[in-house]
Amino acid sequence: MIPNKIFKNTLLILAACLVLTACATKKNVETMSGQMQSDVYSGTDTVEYLADGVPDRVFFATNESILTTASRETLRAQATWLRKNSSINVVLEGHADERGTREYNLALGERRANSAKDYLMTYGISSDRISVLSYGKERPVDAGSNPLAWSKNRRSVTVKAN
Amino acid sequence: MIKKIYLLIALLIIPLKAFALIEVDITRGNLNPLPLAVSPLSIDDKSKKSFEKILKKENIGSEISIVVENNLRTSGLFNPLSKDAFLQAPDIANLKPRFEDWNLIKAQALITGKVTYVDEKLRVEFRLWDILAGKEMMALAFTTVPNNWRRVGHIISDKVYERLTGEKGYFDTRIIYVAEEGPKTQRIKKLAIMDQDGANNKFLTLGNELVLTPRFNPTSQMVAYLSYFKNLPRVYLLDIETGTQEVVGDFPGMTFAPRFSPNGKKIIMSFAKDGKSDIYTMDLENRIVERITNHPSIDTSPSYSPDGKYIAFNSDRSGYQQIYTMKNNGSDVKRISFGNGIYGTPVWSPRGDLIAFTKLHKGKFYIGVMRTDGSGERLLTENFYQEAPSWSPNGRVLIFYRETKTNAKGEGFSAKLWSIDLTGYNERLVETLTDASDPSWSSLLSN
Numbered sequence: 261m262i263p264n265k266i267f268k269n270t271l272l273i274l275a276a277c278l279v280l281t282a283c284a285t286k287k288n289v290e291t292m293s294g295q296m297q298s299d300v301y302s303g304t305d306t307v308e309y310l311a312d313g314v315p316d317r318v319f320f321a322t323n324e325s326i327l328t329t330a331s332r333e334t335l336r337a338q339a340t341w342l343r344k345n346s347s348i349n350v351v352l353e354g355h356a357d358e359r360g361t362r363e364y365n366l367a368l369g370e371r372r373a374n375s376a377k378d379y380l381m382t383y384g385i386s387s388d389r390i391s392v393l394s395y396g397k398e399r400p401v402d403a404g405s406n407p408l409a410w411s412k413n414r415r416s417v418t419v420k421a422n
Numbered sequence: 423m424i425k426k427i428y429l430l431i432a433l434l435i436i437p438l439k440a441f442a443l444i445e446v447d448i449t450r451g452n453l454n455p456l457p458l459a460v461s462p463l464s465i466d467d468k469s470k471k472s473f474e475k476i477l478k479k480e481n482i483g484s485e486i487s488i489v490v491e492n493n494l495r496t497s498g499l500f501n502p503l504s505k506d507a508f509l510q511a512p513d514i515a516n517l518k519p520r521f522e523d524w525n526l527i528k529a530q531a532l533i534t535g536k537v538t539y540v541d542e543k544l545r546v547e548f549r550l551w552d553i554l555a556g557k558e559m560m561a562l563a564f565t566t567v568p569n570n571w572r573r574v575g576h577i578i579s580d581k582v583y584e585r586l587t588g589e590k591g592y593f594d595t596r597i598i599y600v601a602e603e604g605p606k607t608q609r610i611k612k613l614a615i616m617d618q619d620g621a622n623n624k625f626l627t628l629g630n631e632l633v634l635t636p637r638f639n640p641t642s643q644m645v646a647y648l649s650y651f652k653n654l655p656r657v658y659l660l661d662i663e664t665g666t667q668e669v670v671g672d673f674p675g676m677t678f679a680p681r682f683s684p685n686g687k688k689i690i691m692s693f694a695k696d697g698k699s700d701i702y703t704m705d706l707e708n709r710i711v712e713r714i715t716n717h718p719s720i721d722t723s724p725s726y727s728p729d730g731k732y733i734a735f736n737s738d739r740s741g742y743q744q745i746y747t748m749k750n751n752g753s754d755v756k757r758i759s760f761g762n763g764i765y766g767t768p769v770w771s772p773r774g775d776l777i778a779f780t781k782l783h784k785g786k787f788y789i790g791v792m793r794t795d796g797s798g799e800r801l802l803t804e805n806f807y808q809e810a811p812s813w814s815p816n817g818r819v820l821i822f823y824r825e826t827k828t829n830a831k832g833e834g835f836s837a838k839l840w841s842i843d844l845t846g847y848n849e850r851l852v853e854t855l856t857d858a859s860d861p862s863w864s865s866l867l868s869n
Binding site: 323325358359360361362363364366367368370371374375378392393394395398399400401402403404405406409 | 605606607608609632634635648653655675676678679692694696697698699720722723736738742743766767780782806807809810825827828829830831832833835860
């Protein structure tokens with residue numbers, strides 16, 4: 261547990277440094293856009309870890325709820341961790357970016373979380389252990405109004421429920 | 423509260439002959455609003471002192487006339503003239519205006535009146551005069567509890583609006599909305615209610631849980647809204663008067679996007695399950711739940727036509743969010759939005775002829791209207807982000823919310839209410855105590 265925490269903190273510090281340097285120069289704007297692959301966030305700024313090597317979230321393209329290759333990898337790691345920790349239940353929190361109407365985004369967040377849930381279930385996690393909660397666009401992680409911020413906000417986050 | 427105001431006497435003097443009276447055309451953009459004078463309501467010394475004691479207002483007569491003036495000005499149809507130019511004292515003007523004097527300052531219409539304190543009540547009489555024709559157009563008197571003095575101003579405004587435009591007004595109304603505070607990533611949201619002009623603001627929830635999308639029932643006494651109470655997003659019903667709340671139905675998942683049927687007996691909403699959202703209704707009397715749509719897509723933001731026979735909603739069954747209509751039993755689904763971009767939040771006009779919507783096209787958000795078959799699309803306003811139009815009860819004005827773009831550091835976020843009339847010429851910020859979103863306009867409280 262303690263090494264994990266240290267690892268997590270180091271990562272956060274590293275991520276913070278990346279952001280700071282990214283803001284410092286113009287050249288680094290390209291580095292920032294390098295954190296997106298065709299509209300899907302691929303960086304680690306906002307990512308937290310359920311355990312060593314088990315990222316807590318997956319990201320989506322605009323208006324989409326399809327899982328990317330990277331997302332499936334993340335979810336497989338989560339499934340493995342969940343199988344090892346069979347007493348832990350999770351909530352999948354689905355989110356959308358701010359570029360959609362409030363009600364539609366609530367539905368979209370629910371759809372995204374469910375697509376993550378379905379994947380965890382195909383890797384053997386019982387639906388009893390997974391609940392789904394959509395926040396629509398109500399809880400962005402990044403307050404920015406730009407494509408990179410939006411890509412970080414289009415996400416499904418796996419949160420321990422107990 | 424709503425029924426507390428009673429029209430005791432209505433000395434409505436209907437003109438005997440149809441002479442050439444002023445008329446205001448509200449269907450066209452009004453670049454020359456009608457100049458009119460709102461004379462302060464006259465008040466005798468004794469009444470003045472009584473009201474000063476009860477209401478802590480030095481001169482309730484002028485206060486009421488200011489309410490009227492502001493209402494008429496914000497409608498964009500009238501131009502209330504500066505009181506500094508008035509030549510006639512309020513008490514004399516109310517008896518018999520010297521039309522030449524009012525003509526001199528270019529007023530075409532004049533509102534005069536009198537306030538008195540009678541049996542612990544506030545009694546108002548007012549008159550509307552046609553300056554050019556030199557005639558009285560309307561005279562009305564009513565009595566109410568002193569605390570209702572602002573509503574008196576709104577009712578006078580509605581009567582004047584109706585007499586001059588031929589359509590019902592929308593001033594004696596309230597707005598329910600979501601008051602917002604805090605950083606964008608952790609907004610605190612509360613239900614709030616206020617008069618249409620921003621006065622008498624009241625918070626209805628404490629902000630402990632996220633609340634969204636409040637909507638009035640037809641009598642404006644109940645509100646349906648989404649609450650994240652105990653992290654279970656569900657549609658709730660709130661009685662504004664008593665403050666009692668209850669969850670609507672027993673759904674094993676998120677319910678959202680509630681609205682009332684035109685007779686107030688049903689709530690229509692979306693229920694999300696397994697990644698699909700469908701439209702359901704629940705009868706508030708017998709609790710019977712009916713499923714209206716059944717499609718693997720997202721179907722949400724339902725809104726009844728005023729006769730209750732049809733439902734407009736948005737769905738992404740075509741791949742992107744578009745507006746559809748159907749019969750109230752879910753049959754006869756028709757896509758009606760075919761323009762460029764995506765379309766959402768359809769709201770049927772209380773007049774039945776138009777559907778207001780939000781549109782996203784090339785990174786800009788628009789509020790617009792279209793006919794109920796989708797033809798005649800007209801965009802009223804364009805901005806970085808705006809959505810959720812709600813109609814004034816006369817179907818002439820829309821209120822909606824607008825959010826600002828933040829800078830690279832995520833600073834500078836705000837959410838505000840705005841109104842715009844159907845012509846698109848009269849756009850105004852609706853002042854609120856805090857940031858605000860998700861407005862819903864009540865029906866006319868007095869008729």
